[in-house]
Amino acid sequence: MKKDSYLVVNSGVLPEVYQKVVRANALLESGEAASTSEAVRMAGISRSVYYKYRGSVFPYTKQNPAGILTVQAMLTDRTGVLVSLLTVFYRAGANILTVNQNIPVMGRAFVSVSARIAHMEISADELLENLKQVDGVIKIESIMDR
Numbered sequence: 001m002k003k004d005s006y007l008v009v010n011s012g013v014l015p016e017v018y019q020k021v022v023r024a025n026a027l028l029e030s031g032e033a034a035s036t037s038e039a040v041r042m043a044g045i046s047r048s049v050y051y052k053y054r055g056s057v058f059p060y061t062k063q064n065p066a067g068i069l070t071v072q073a074m075l076t077d078r079t080g081v082l083v084s085l086l087t088v089f090y091r092a093g094a095n096i097l098t099v100n101q102n103i104p105v106m107g108r109a110f111v112s113v114s115a116r117i118a119h120m121e122i123s124a125d126e127l128l129e130n131l132k133q134v135d136g137v138i139k140i141e142s143i144m145d146r
Contacts, residue, residue, distance in 0.1 A: 020045045021053045028037040029072060031110060067118030073111045077104035079138030086129045093120045108138060
């Protein structure tokens with residue numbers, strides 16, 4: 001199976017549509033938009049453009065020099081999903097610093113987890129892949145810690 005390859009490209013040289021797709025994803029993840037239709041309207045793109053690029057365009061985040069990784073996740077509102085997610089951090093050797101969970105809406109809960117990853121037994125990319133495999137994780141991505 002061929003592995004995906006990625007490029008880091010300055011967004012200023014790309015068509016504006018890619019930034020709008022990233023914006024629509026952010027609106028959905030933050031809860032500012034309650035539906036895909038609302039998110040694409042707010043971002044100024046069509047649903048067809050959004051669906052074409054939504055899984056291929058992501059914001060680049062630099063690794064924090066302090067060794068802290070923050071992830072945002074959309075979880076299914078079901079008993080044990082958050083514990084399973086946190087267990088992946090524990091098994092990797094990450095030290096969880098903060099956990100913030102919003103009240104579930106429409107069967108989904110938005111969660112942000114920050115962890116110190118400097119002494120993990122696996123890479124941050126491997127951790128993210130393991131987190132994506134947790135039953136009940138709808139979406140997860142790393143964000144830059146500020």
